[in-house]
Every structure is written in C-alpha cells, then in structure tokens.
Amino acid sequence: MRRRLVTVLLAVITAILVIPAGAVADDQGGETLNGQIRKPETVEGIDITVYQGSEEIGTATTGPDGEWEVEVPGPGAYRVVLDQESVPDEYVVSERPGPEHDEVQVREGQQRTVIFNLARPGEEEGGSSASPSEPAQEAAEEEPAQGEGTPEGVTTAPGVSSATPFGTKVVQLTVAGISFGLVIAISAIGLSLIFGTTRMINFAHGDMVTFGAMMALLFSTGATFNDVPLVVAALIAVVLGALLGIGLERFLWRPLRRRNVALIQMFIVSIGVALILRHLLLVGFGGNRERYDEYQLQEMIRLGPVGVTPRELTIICLSVLVLVAVAAMLQFTRIGKAMRAVADNRDLAESSGIDVDRVTLYVWGLGGGLSALGGVFYGLSQSVYWQMGFHLLLLMFAAVILGGLGTAYGAMVGGLVIGLVAQLSTLWFPSELMNAWALAIMIVVLLVRPQGILGRRERVG
Amino acid sequence: MSGNPEQERPSGVEAAVEAQHVREEVLERAGTAPAGDPRDHLVFADELVAGYVPEVNILNGCTLTLDEGEVVGIIGPNGAGKSTLIKTIFGLIPVRSGGLSLRGESIANLAAHELVSRGVGYVPQTQNVFPTLTVEENLQMGAYLRPKSFAARFDAVAELFPLLAQRRRQKAGALSGGERQMVAMGRALMMEPSVLLLDEPTAGLSPIYQEEVFQRVKQINATGVSVIMVEQNARRCLQICDRGYVLDQGRNAYTGTGRELLEDPNVVELYLGTLAKSA
Numbered sequence A: 001m002r003r004r005l006v007t008v009l010l011a012v013i014t015a016i017l018v019i020p021a022g023a024v025a026d027d028q029g030g031e032t033l034n035g036q037i038r039k040p041e042t043v044e045g046i047d048i049t050v051y052q053g054s055e056e057i058g059t060a061t062t063g064p065d066g067e068w069e070v071e072v073p074g075p076g077a078y079r080v081v082l083d084q085e086s087v088p089d090e091y092v093v094s095e096r097p098g099p100e101h102d103e104v105q106v107r108e109g110q111q112r113t114v115i116f117n118l119a120r121p122g123e124e125e126g127g128s129s130a131s132p133s134e135p136a137q138e139a140a141e142e143e144p145a146q147g148e149g150t151p152e153g154v155t156t157a158p159g160v161s162s163a164t165p166f167g168t169k170v171v172q173l174t175v176a177g178i179s180f181g182l183v184i185a186i187s188a189i190g191l192s193l194i195f196g197t198t199r200m201i202n203f204a205h206g207d208m209v210t211f212g213a214m215m216a217l218l219f220s221t222g223a224t225f226n227d228v229p230l231v232v233a234a235l236i237a238v239v240l241g242a243l244l245g246i247g248l249e250r251f252l253w254r255p256l257r258r259r260n261v262a263l264i265q266m267f268i269v270s271i272g273v274a275l276i277l278r279h280l281l282l283v284g285f286g287g288n289r290e291r292y293d294e295y296q297l298q299e300m301i302r303l304g305p306v307g308v309t310p311r312e313l314t315i316i317c318l319s320v321l322v323l324v325a326v327a328a329m330l331q332f333t334r335i336g337k338a339m340r341a342v343a344d345n346r347d348l349a350e351s352s353g354i355d356v357d358r359v360t361l362y363v364w365g366l367g368g369g370l371s372a373l374g375g376v377f378y379g380l381s382q383s384v385y386w387q388m389g390f391h392l393l394l395l396m397f398a399a400v401i402l403g404g405l406g407t408a409y410g411a412m413v414g415g416l417v418i419g420l421v422a423q424l425s426t427l428w429f430p431s432e433l434m435n436a437w438a439l440a441i442m443i444v445v446l447l448v449r450p451q452g453i454l455g456r457r458e459r460v461g
Numbered sequence B: 001m002s003g004n005p006e007q008e009r010p011s012g013v014e015a016a017v018e019a020q021h022v023r024e025e026v027l028e029r030a031g032t033a034p035a036g037d038p039r040d041h042l043v044f045a046d047e048l049v050a051g052y053v054p055e056v057n058i059l060n061g062c063t064l065t066l067d068e069g070e071v072v073g074i075i076g077p078n079g080a081g082k083s084t085l086i087k088t089i090f091g092l093i094p095v096r097s098g099g100l101s102l103r104g105e106s107i108a109n110l111a112a113h114e115l116v117s118r119g120v121g122y123v124p125q126t127q128n129v130f131p132t133l134t135v136e137e138n139l140q141m142g143a144y145l146r147p148k149s150f151a152a153r154f155d156a157v158a159e160l161f162p163l164l165a166q167r168r169r170q171k172a173g174a175l176s177g178g179e180r181q182m183v184a185m186g187r188a189l190m191m192e193p194s195v196l197l198l199d200e201p202t203a204g205l206s207p208i209y210q211e212e213v214f215q216r217v218k219q220i221n222a223t224g225v226s227v228i229m230v231e232q233n234a235r236r237c238l239q240i241c242d243r244g245y246v247l248d249q250g251r252n253a254y255t256g257t258g259r260e261l262l263e264d265p266n267v268v269e270l271y272l273g274t275l276a277k278s279a
Helices: A002-023 A135-141 A166-198 A205-221 A230-258 A263-285 A310-332 A334-344 A346-351 A356-381 A388-403 A408-425 A431-448 B005-030 B082-089 B112-117 B135-142 B147-160 B162-166 B177-189 B207-222 B234-240 B258-263 B265-278
Strands: A032-036 A047-052 A055-061 A067-071 A076-082 A100-106 A111-113 A301-303 A306-308 B043-050 B059-066 B071-075 B095-102 B120-123 B195-199 B226-230 B243-248 B251-257
Touching (some): A055 A067, A166 A205, A166 A306, A166 A334, A166 A356, A166 A408, A205 A230, A205 A356, A310 A356, A334 A346, A334 A356, A334 B135, A388 A431, A408 A431, B043 B082, B059 B251, B071 B082, B071 B207, B071 B234, B082 B195, B082 B226, B112 B120, B120 B177, B135 B177, B147 B162, B147 B207, B251 B258
Parallel strands (some): A032 A111, B071 B226, B071 B243, B120 B195
Antiparallel strands (some): A032 A067, A047 A055, A076 A100, A301 A306, B043 B059, B243 B251
C-alpha cells in the first residue's frame, strides 16, 4: 500500500517538474561559430571570415591545432568563408563542402561547428569522405557533441537532421535512445536500490550525477590539476561519487534513521541536500555549459545504416558492460544478494543476521559511483552544466517507477524504455516534448501495470 | 450467537465482567514471580518492561525461562504482549527495564544480527520470506554470517523440509502461505541455532498446514533446538509444549506444563474459550 502511495506521489512530482524543465531555456548568449581544420591534418594560419548579409562580423585564423572561433552577435543566419589565399600551397580546399557555407543557422546559446576540409592536390576525388550524394549528412556527421543551445533537458541525437530519410532516422534515433536510456539506467540503479533498502526517495540523486560529471571536468580540464586523461578523470569522479554517497549515508541518513525521522521528512531533507549540492556546484563551476576536452570532434563510423560516433559507441558498450557487471554482482555475490534481500525486507534481513546498516552503506557507495559514471557519460554525449543531473532526475524517477520501484533490474529496463521513447518521439513531435512523451508512457504503463514493468504485486494475506 | 439472544446476552456480559475480575486477581497474584538464577537457564527473561511508543509499556514485567531442549508456548488474548515478548527477546524492541540473558550472559538490547551469531533464530509472523529471492537464496541469507556452512546446512534443513529442495529455484514470493512458513523456518535454522523463536507460525494457514507446522516444530525440537513459540491456536500449542505461559496485559497470568494449563479450569474458562471446553 505504501509502495503504491510512493509510486503515485513520485509520478505526480515528476510530472509537475518536467514542465518547467522542458520549457525553461537557458539565456546564456555567447553564440559562436567554430571549427577545426584537420583534414588531412591540422593546418595553422588559415583565415576564416564570418558575414551576416554583407556585413563582416569577424575573422579568425586557425591556431596550431587547426581550431578557429568567431564570436557572433546573436542567433541568426551567417555566411562563413574560408580565405583560399591563406591555404598553404601543399593543400587545396576540398570541393565538399567547399570554401564557403551560405546559410549557417546559429541558435540561441549555440556554439555551432562549421566544417571545412582541405585535400592534397590530385587526391581529392579518391578522398576519405563519404559518398557525394550525401553532402548534408556529411556536414552533420562531424558535428561535435550536441546539447548546446538546445532547450534544457532535451537530448539531441547525432546524425539526424530534417534531410535524413525516415528509415535512417528511426535507426539513428534508436541508437541515440539506447545510448540515452543506458545512461539513465546507470544513474537510476542507485536511486532504485536506495529506495529499496531504505524506502527513502533520494531527491539529490540527480545532483550526484552532476557532481560526477563536474568532478571529471575538474580533473580533465581544470587548471588546478595537470590535465589527467578523461578516462582517469572519470575513474576519479566515480570514486568521489561513491565517497559522496557513503558520506551522505554515514553522516546524514543513518543518524536520521536512528532518530526515527519519518520518511516524508527525509524526503524533504533530500530536496534540501539536492539544492545545496546543486548550488555549491553552481558556485564552484559557474553556470556555463562546458565540454570535456577529449573525444569531441569525431567522425562517424558507419555500421550498415547506422552512423555512430566512436564516443557514442564506447558509451553504449561501457554502459552495457557496467550494467551486466552490476547485475552479476547483485545476482551472484554474497553482498549483492544481501542488497536484494534488504531491499525485499529490511527487518527480515536484520533478523537473518545481515548487518543492514553496512549493506545500506555499500548501496549508497554503489549508487553514488554509478550516478557519477552516468554523469560523465551524459556530459560526454551532451554537455556539462550545473542543472544537468536535475533534468535527468525526472527521467530517472520515471525509469525507476516504470521498471518497478526498488529493484535494480527495473531501473535498467525502465531507463531503456524511457530513453527510447524520448528519442523516438522526436520522429513525429517537437523535441521539446520528448521528456513529456517519456513521462506519458510511464503514466500509461502504470495505468495498465501499477507495480511497474518488473515490479511485484504486494500479496495480501 | 446461537440460541435466544434475549436470555444469553445479559448472562454473557456478567460472565465477561466476572472473568475480568478473575483475570485481574490472577495478575495481582502472579505479579511476584519467583526470581531465578540466569545461569540456570538457556534463556532467562526477568521482569521485562518494553513497548513501542514512548511511555506506553506493552510488557509490564514479564518473566520467562527456557531450558535446554524445551518447547515453550506463549498464549494469551489479543494484545497480551505475546509477540512483543518474543520480539523483545530477539532485540527488535528495546528493553526498558528487567533482565534478559542467554546462557547467563546479558543479551538485552543487542542488535538482532548479533543474536543470530549467538545462536538465536527468529521467524516473524508475517513477511517472513524474501519474496523476490529464490528459495535457495532465502536460505543463503539465513546462513549469511556463515556462508561456508551453507551446503551442509542446506542438506540438513532440506531433510526436515523436503519441499525446500524441490522448490529450490523458485521465487519465494510465488509460494503459498504454508510453503512460505517452511522457507521461513528453514531460513532461521540455517545458522544451526540453539534457540528458535517462532511468532505465530500457524497464523493464516489451513488446518492441514497448521498441523504440519506443529509436527515440524516437534521434529526441530528433537534435533536439539529449544523453541519458544507464540500461538493463537492455544490448545494445540499447549499439547505439544513442555511448558506454557499465559500472558495477559503484558504480565504472566498462568505458568505451568502444557498439560497443567490444559486442565486448569481457569485457563480453560478465561483463555482457551468455548472451543477448548467443548473439545
């Protein structure tokens, strides 16, 4: 009965919260046009000029790494021209996409990437680029991680534009949905296990996701630390995330439980923790969207009809590996079984000789680490900003409720469903509504199966 | 409610009032239970006071002893504190005053998992299995503190409850109430306890399963496990118990061997009810 109440309560809160999350756009300004000359290799000293109509907005020269950037005054259409005079003699400007981009649309807050390719004279025809019939796709393929300038909480799929044929779109969005769903699943396991073992709804879980993403950012790009590789930074972030979870349990939740604080009070406390954590991160890292330095500009790998960046592919593979590892841990190890047992029946677990407090501590460590990892993956495929986890939290709630409260496997299944529905809904509906569709599916599933997909009906009597 | 209500009701009320007086007199008398030496008993609960809500005591000075190899039954009306007593012994409810010892060592206010490691097993009345875990995993949780002994203990427990071996891979939540009770008792036996605490093991079971549970309790006892069981089926419980305690309002009302209590007219009149009289 209480489980059902919690389900309904969470569903209502989630539904309420998704509206502002979808509607509020970030007023950041700071629109730029940028790119990197790197085909066939990075070239320095090439001039690129940006025009709006006939007015020259600015000029940039590529640096030693081939990168250039021009700030533009605001959203709008721009013309970007590569000065062929400045190209060194050993190169010519590739015919595709040519030396000039006409109508480059810049959305609010967007840092739009524009692609220019060089080639060695005579090699151009047999170049490494894709088939000539797909110029629009070619340009889209090299677009870096999306997310900039899109409304908050909306997750964009790579390789999809209005010109893409429907069939390709379906496949492409399915891949994006799986990737997004896996990230939700990884982040939501902890949320579900924490609910299972303590019956507490951890509202701060989204901000634990942000924490992980920002810690990885701090260690991989921060000036204070000597630019460790992102892989190492991600591992550090996971460890720190686990420590954050353990710290919260040990010094906040356990004392509160010992004092018999009721669940609804704990729920409000967790909202407080969420706000504190979120705003500490805002103060520490600022309100801008940031990106990891590595794995940004990537060429798509073509696997039959699917185009996927190595980054996305790695995220999918690693996520699946992590989920399988977590499932194996829960299924076969002593501590994993104990976690499931405590989630099933805390009192009985205590009566069986399980040190329930210790198991709960491990659950928080596991949940914290996984949410940090989810944060790094989410930050990699989108961008890192202070509210990213908060926006993901709604989808995590939806995933956890949809899959069945309190079970880790439910969070996994629910995450995938939510991710897929959110992405595939953009086939027919505006992308601003993607989260709304995900939650609508949650509501429909709950109407049919109130205990969630993998949830268990409470047996009466 | 058979017969003529006009005639029976006033006499029923009178009888109830009189019974209440007798019960209170009995409690007055029983208030001073003889204190024993904790070291003489396996479990010794002395003048226990405990309760859930602050300043409201459910147990008002309960005394209970359990000796090696005994089956002790606790019976009494609803709200007498039977389940509270067994939960207090197992450390689920804090002891407010009084003594509680196992083999002479105080176990008052020890955490439940520490009691398990000292050889006390407990089967709650409801929600006594892990529903999403398989039968085997349920038993593994029973042996959580001694994972290495699992295989040997599983065989021993499966000998008592062959059903557990047959249903090994099934989710416990899919079992019937009676089957769950077997899983629950099996789980509590995995640590090879010297004391088994059973909280109304037959509640909600069909008569056939109730009888099976009583038989199993005797079998478990025959393997050397001492048992304290709380029962609503008071008469059947007293038949298989070595000794019984009748609790009322959180205090001992009557104490004696099962047979003595079954034959005591006051106990029959006040606590065993019409079913016992007619039987």
